[in-house]
Amino acid sequence: MTVTLPALEDLGHVADDLPGLVRIETHDRKKATPIILDMLRSVYPHDQVFGEFCPVQAYVDAPPRELFNWLSDTRSLEEWTYSLRGFTPTDESGLWVAKDRLGDNTKCFTRTVSNADAMTVDYHCAWDQGEHLWMIYLMRVVDAQVVLNKPGSVVLWNNCKHPFYDNNAYPETAPPERPVWVGDFWEMFSAGHQLEMDNLKAIAEYRHHHDLPIKPEWMSR
Numbered sequence: 001m002t003v004t005l006p007a008l009e010d011l012g013h014v015a016d017d018l019p020g021l022v023r024i025e026t027h028d029r030k031k032a033t034p035i036i037l038d039m040l041r042s043v044y045p046h047d048q049v050f051g052e053f054c055p056v057q058a059y060v061d062a063p064p065r066e067l068f069n070w071l072s073d074t075r076s077l078e079e080w081t082y083s084l085r086g087f088t089p090t091d092e093s094g095l096w097v098a099k100d101r102l103g104d105n106t107k108c109f110t111r112t113v114s115n116a117d118a119m120t121v122d123y124h125c126a127w128d129q130g131e132h133l134w135m136i137y138l139m140r141v142v143d144a145q146v147v148l149n150k151p152g153s154v155v156l157w158n159n160c161k162h163p164f165y166d167n168n169a170y171p172e173t174a175p176p177e178r179p180v181w182v183g184d185f186w187e188m189f190s191a192g193h194q195l196e197m198d199n200l201k202a203i204a205e206y207r208h209h210h211d212l213p214i215k216p217e218w219m220s221r
Helices: 009-016 029-040 046-050 062-071 074-081 181-208
Strands: 053-060 086-091 095-100 106-115 120-129 135-143 153-162
Touching: 009 181, 029 181, 046 181, 053 181, 062 135, 062 153, 062 181, 074 086, 074 095, 074 106, 074 181, 086 106, 153 181
Parallel strands: none
Antiparallel strands: 053 153, 086 095, 095 106, 106 120, 120 135, 135 153
16 A cells, blocks of 8 residues: 655645745646746747757755655655646556646656666656656756766756647547647746756755755655
């Protein structure tokens, strides 16, 4: 039996107003959209910069190995992503299903593929169905001592514009009358992913600075 405690339970009330943390519980889509739009800049051709790839990166003042261990647990997505909630294991080993609250009544399937030696964490995801996980989010944790000459971590995150973002290849698996498709948000991915990276940074640094495990204890049980 899997026992799942509420995400960010160890932060208590701090999670409600932690600076730099934007989650759907405190910022619904109506509140979050202006924040994301403000992060987009008209001084560069956005499509030229982010047309086929969406790279974001950040320095995180937390130990790289501990950060990797947290991110390599699929349930960490419930803490630092904007809208993925309620992760539960499926009957297939290693495959989890959650609700993506960006889409009405939308299931998101996720399998995490990690490499401890390289500290890479790849999230293989898909809306609606778990047979073809075509949304691939590529992450790497780097020891900041090596690249910035200071303690902590550098997190690199990229994903590629798979053609299914433009055309849903599995429309028969979608809930009826859903108003949006994940690809509708592609132009906002750069800002949206930076928002989530900021969430990741805020949570990890708070835990590290307050002597809490980066990976909360309930994920280890």
